[in-house]
Amino acid sequence: MRIASRGLPLLVAALAIAYPFLVPNFYLVYAGALTVMYAAMATSWNLLGGFTGYVSLGHSAFFGLGAYGTGLLVVRAGVPWVVALLASALLVTVFAVVVGIAAVRVRGASFVIVSIALVSMMNLVVQGWRSLTGGSTGLQVPSPFPDLHRGQTHMVFFYLFLALLALALASWWYVSRSRFGAGLRAIREDEDKAESLGVPTAAYKVTAFALSALFVALAGGLYAVWFGSLDPIFVFSILIGSYMVLMSLLGGVRHLFGPLLGALIVAPAGEYFLIALGETQIHLTATGLVLVLVVLFMPDGILARLTRRRAGPSIPDETAEQRLQGVAQ
Amino acid sequence: MSLLLQGLALGVLTGGLYALLASGLSLYFGVMRVVMVAHPAFLFLGAYLTYTVHTVFGLDPFLALPVTVPLFFVLGVAVQRLLIARLAPENLAMMSVLLTFGIALTIEGLLGTFYTGSYKSVSMEYATRSLTVAGVHLPYDKIIAFWVAAITLVVLFAVLVKSRFGQSLRATIQHREAARLVGIHTERVAGYGFGVGLATAAVGGTVLALITPFFPASHWVWIGKLMAIIVVGGLGSVIGAALAAVLLGVVEGLVLVTVDATWATMMFYVFLFLALLVRPQGFFGGRLAHRF
Numbered sequence: 035m036r037i038a039s040r041g042l043p044l045l046v047a048a049l050a051i052a053y054p055f056l057v058p059n060f061y062l063v064y065a066g067a068l069t070v071m072y073a074a075m076a077t078s079w080n081l082l083g084g085f086t087g088y089v090s091l092g093h094s095a096f097f098g099l100g101a102y103g104t105g106l107l108v109v110r111a112g113v114p115w116v117v118a119l120l121a122s123a124l125l126v127t128v129f130a131v132v133v134g135i136a137a138v139r140v141r142g143a144s145f146v147i148v149s150i151a152l153v154s155m156m157n158l159v160v161q162g163w164r165s166l167t168g169g170s171t172g173l174q175v176p177s178p179f180p181d182l183h184r185g186q187t188h189m190v191f192f193y194l195f196l197a198l199l200a201l202a203l204a205s206w207w208y209v210s211r212s213r214f215g216a217g218l219r220a221i222r223e224d225e226d227k228a229e230s231l232g233v234p235t236a237a238y239k240v241t242a243f244a245l246s247a248l249f250v251a252l253a254g255g256l257y258a259v260w261f262g263s264l265d266p267i268f269v270f271s272i273l274i275g276s277y278m279v280l281m282s283l284l285g286g287v288r289h290l291f292g293p294l295l296g297a298l299i300v301a302p303a304g305e306y307f308l309i310a311l312g313e314t315q316i317h318l319t320a321t322g323l324v325l326v327l328v329v330l331f332m333p334d335g336i337l338a339r340l341t342r343r344r345a346g347p348s349i350p351d352e353t354a355e356q357r358l359q360g361v362a363q
Numbered sequence: 364m365s366l367l368l369q370g371l372a373l374g375v376l377t378g379g380l381y382a383l384l385a386s387g388l389s390l391y392f393g394v395m396r397v398v399m400v401a402h403p404a405f406l407f408l409g410a411y412l413t414y415t416v417h418t419v420f421g422l423d424p425f426l427a428l429p430v431t432v433p434l435f436f437v438l439g440v441a442v443q444r445l446l447i448a449r450l451a452p453e454n455l456a457m458m459s460v461l462l463t464f465g466i467a468l469t470i471e472g473l474l475g476t477f478y479t480g481s482y483k484s485v486s487m488e489y490a491t492r493s494l495t496v497a498g499v500h501l502p503y504d505k506i507i508a509f510w511v512a513a514i515t516l517v518v519l520f521a522v523l524v525k526s527r528f529g530q531s532l533r534a535t536i537q538h539r540e541a542a543r544l545v546g547i548h549t550e551r552v553a554g555y556g557f558g559v560g561l562a563t564a565a566v567g568g569t570v571l572a573l574i575t576p577f578f579p580a581s582h583w584v585w586i587g588k589l590m591a592i593i594v595v596g597g598l599g600s601v602i603g604a605a606l607a608a609v610l611l612g613v614v615e616g617l618v619l620v621t622v623d624a625t626w627a628t629m630m631f632y633v634f635l636f637l638a639l640l641v642r643p644q645g646f647f648g649g650r651l652a653h654r655f
Contacts, residue, residue, distance in 0.1 A: 089457045091464065140639050142456035143398040144598075147590045148639065150400075154587040155632045162625035272583060276464060283461070315475025315579060322468030329462045330449060 060185030076293035078249030092149030100254025130247035286335025370620035378612020383512035387560035409568020439561030597645025
């Protein structure tokens, strides 16, 4: 059992690295890159949602800001794309700290409202500030690799997103084993008690909020240089934010690999829907129904169903009595 | 000056409509402590059904109401009893938002599939003209919307204050356990509360269809606006929401005539954040919301 739990992630990692060479065409490389991008975003969403239990439907705001920040720095300021990517991610993180200070003052339903409002505001700003962003016509970003053809670009970005995913997973793992992570979990279980026990709840929540915004912004920046054209309605859509939530919930928010598993299910299913049914809106209905079913019947996710302890770090669900027995042995 | 008067007058008229659109949200929050993100999606479902009644049968849009109001009432009871009541109470706030968010996506997808993604509108001959009082132009469609909203709200208040059902509903909102102790079937009343809330969405949808073109994704804009209204008014307070709706409608109207449409919409979010930072329980009511 131990070999399975240690070996499986390694096997999956090896498969992921070999993936672009295993598939027969570049479309599947593209779909793979998209899936890994969503997995990276869902994992970084889970840095906030999984640890603290604060459900943000508005993380697409950071995705969009990262994308527009990178795009604008490349197009308007002529900055090299790597510098633009890092600079915009840093700016978005600072912005997230400022927003976070206001946002995490409220709990529960009000926090979700704030997160939805954040996306709508950013959408308004970017569409309204026509002279800078190009408004609703969008922004064209030149390709960073003009010598490569489209398929090879997809391959490069597949590996870039894979590196980002590895970074997000490593951060989650590191946080989950740290004192910081324990504090965040305490906030999820009972924020008032955590506060009274001396956990600096406000600072912890803002840090988690900003950290999770950082990786989402990096994904957004990579998306901008990968796709080359930004549409404010798409990058600031609540749908992208809700994908992160759906993937994390479906996989299991308390597990390291939960969001990744969710992304591996939801993102290919979305692409399949797009091919099988064309550009209809029925994929929204499918997403909505899956979300309703997950919330009603499986709010702890697939991994929690499969195993309580084995997959990844999570709080063991044990009673004080079981604990005592464990100590006595 | 006349420009400001124009903005003020339009703001009061739209504010009245906002009050109707937000009243359902306050009811849901009152009876279940649930933020129903799908309410605007139901508004546009109502608008599309009105559109069908109008184009297929050639009837006046308001003749859709005898069908849509009972239908939405039943839907609301079903949503509460079959879906929301099943959620685990310890994480109700977050999970109910996600659940109703899923419902909103489902409705949007269905609307997009059946009616396509292009703009639809219901235009009546009487709605295109406008009334001019002292240099201020008041479009008839806005006036009609205001009066329909006002009448619906008066009926809603009358039901809440006078009827036995209204009394038990308010008792359930005020103190669930105490209401149960005096023999009120709080589960059933909460279901009916949802039904009444969704019935207001049917009326609101018909009015929206009359005054504005719409497409399936329109509801996202309204989620932000209506959430801002109920937070500023104080979560769970129907009267607070009505006052906040008129206030924000006037602010929007004034900014619309003096600055532009982007800033007019932005005012809702400015007020939302102000309310959350300065007075999270809301400015006009909100004894309920102190824990949020």
